[in-house]
Amino acid sequence: xxxxxxxxxxxxxxxxxxxxxxxxxxxxxxxxxxxxxxxxxxxxxxxxxxxxxxxxxxxxxxxxxxxxxxxxxxxxxxxxxxxxxxxxxxxxxxxxxxxxxxxxxxxxxxxxxxxxxxxxxxxxxxxxxxxxxxxxxxxxx
Amino acid sequence: xxxxxxxxxxxxxxxxxxxxxxxxxxxxxxxxxxxxxxxxxxxxxxxxxxxxxxxxxxxxxxxxxxxxxxxxxxxxxxxxxxxxxxxxxxxxxxxxxxxxxxxxxxxxxxxxxxxxxxxxxxxxxxxxxxxxxxxxxxxxxxxxxxxxxx
Numbered sequence: 191x192x193x194x195x196x197x198x199x200x201x202x203x204x205x206x207x208x209x210x211x212x213x214x215x216x217x218x219x220x221x222x223x224x225x226x227x228x229x230x231x232x233x234x235x236x237x238x239x240x241x242x243x244x245x246x247x248x249x250x251x252x253x254x255x256x257x258x259x260x261x262x263x264x265x266x267x268x269x270x271x272x273x274x275x276x277x278x279x280x281x282x283x284x285x286x287x288x289x290x291x292x293x294x295x296x297x298x299x300x301x302x303x304x305x306x307x308x309x310x311x312x313x314x315x316x317x318x319x320x321x322x323x324x325x326x327x328x329x330x331x
Numbered sequence: 332x333x334x335x336x337x338x339x340x341x342x343x344x345x346x347x348x349x350x351x352x353x354x355x356x357x358x359x360x361x362x363x364x365x366x367x368x369x370x371x372x373x374x375x376x377x378x379x380x381x382x383x384x385x386x387x388x389x390x391x392x393x394x395x396x397x398x399x400x401x402x403x404x405x406x407x408x409x410x411x412x413x414x415x416x417x418x419x420x421x422x423x424x425x426x427x428x429x430x431x432x433x434x435x436x437x438x439x440x441x442x443x444x445x446x447x448x449x450x451x452x453x454x455x456x457x458x459x460x461x462x463x464x465x466x467x468x469x470x471x472x473x474x475x476x477x478x479x480x481x
Contacts, residue, residue, distance in 0.1 A: 225444075268413065275420050282427070282458070286451045298445035301438045307451065308431040315424065 193258040194249070194266070195327045201248035202320035205241045209313050212237040216306075224302050238309050242316045249320065262330060270322030277318035278311055285310070334397055335408040336474045339415075341389050343467035346460055349382035366449040379456055386463065411473045412466075419466035427458035 191199075215233055223230055285307045293299045356374055357363045365375040431454060438446055 225439075271417055271420060275416070278420075278424065282455050286455050289451050290448055293448050296445075297448055299448050299451065300445050301435050301443070304431045304435045304446070304451070304454075308428055308435075311424070311427070 192263060192327065194263045194323065197248040198320045198323035198327075201245045202317060202324060204244045204248070205313075205317045205320060208237050208240045208244065209317060212241075212309070212313065221302060221306075222300065224305070234309070238313065241313045245316045245320060249323070266323055266326030266330070269326055270319055273322030273325060274315055274318040277321070278315050281311060281314045282307070333408060333474075334393055335412065336470075338389065338393050339467045339470035339474065342386060342463060343471060345382055345385045345389070346464040346467065349378055349460055350464065352378040364447070364449075365453070366447055372449075379460070382460065411470055414473060415466045415469040418469040419462045422465040423458045423462035426461045427454060430454045430457060 212234065215230075215237065219227075219230060224234065285303075289299050289303055289307075353375065356365070356371060356378065360368060360371045365371050434446065434450065434454070438444075
C-alpha cells in the first residue's frame with residue numbers, strides 16, 4: 191500500500207468516525223438546543239474542526255515528504271477533487287430538497303439548518319477528498 | 332480558437348447573461364427576495380432555467396460537432412478545464428459558505444429564528460452559477476496565457 195493511500199485510508203476512517211459522532215450528537219439531542227446550550231455547540235465545533243484537521247494531519251504529512259510521492263500519486267491527487275465536487279454537489283441538493291419538503295407547509299426553515307448545512311458540506315467535502323484518493327488507487331490496481 | 336475555448340466563451344456569455352438578468356430583476360423589483368412576488372419568482376426561475384438549458388444545449392452541440400468533425404480535445408484542453416474546475420469549485424464553495432454564514436448571522440442578529448423556505452435553494456443556485464461562471468472565466472484566462480499542458 192502506497193504511503194499516500196495508507197494515510198488517505200486512516201484519514202477517511204477517522205473522519206468517518208467523527209462524522210458519525212456528529213450525526214449521533216445531533217440525533218440524541220434536540221436540534222434547537224444548539225442556540226441555547228454552549229456545551230452542545232462546543233461539542234459540535236470540536237467534531238466539525240476534527241474532520242478536516244484529521245485529513246490535514248494525515249494526508250498533508252505525506253505531501254510534505256516529496257520522496258514518498260510519485261507520478262501516479264500526483265495524478266490521483268489531481269483527480270480526487272472530482273469525487274469531492276460531486277459529493278458536495280449532491281449533498282447540497284439533498285439538503286435543499288429535504289429542507290424544502292420538510293418545511294414547505296410552514297413556509298419557513300429554522301436558521302440553525304443553514305449552519306448544519308455548512309458544517310455537513312465541509313465534513314463531506316473533506317471525507318470525499320480522502321475517498322477520491324482511495325478510489326483513484328482502486329482504479330489503478 | 333479551439334472548440335473547447337469556444338465552449339468557455341459561450342459558457343461565460345450564458346452565465347454572465349444569467350447574472351445580468353438577475354441583477355435587472357432585483358433592481359426593477361427593489362429586492363433580492365425573489366419569492367415575495369409571484370411574477371418575480373417565476374421570472375427568476377425562467378432566467379436560471381434558461382441558463383442551465385443553454386449550457387446543456389451548448390454541450391450537446393459541441394459534442395456533436397466534435398464527433399462529426401473528429402475534433403478531440405487534446406491534453407492541453409483537458410489540463411486547462413481540470414485547473415478551471417478546481418478554481419471554480421473553490422470559489423463556489425467559498426461563496427456558498429459565506430452566504431450560509433452571513434444569512435445565519437444576519438437573521439440571528441435580528442432575533443429571527445427562521446428564514447424563508449426558498450432561501451437554501453437561492454443560495455445553492457447562486458453557488459451553481461458562480462461555479463460555472465468561474466470555470467469559464469478561468470478557462471478563458473488560461474487559454475489566453477497559452478498554458479502548457481505539463
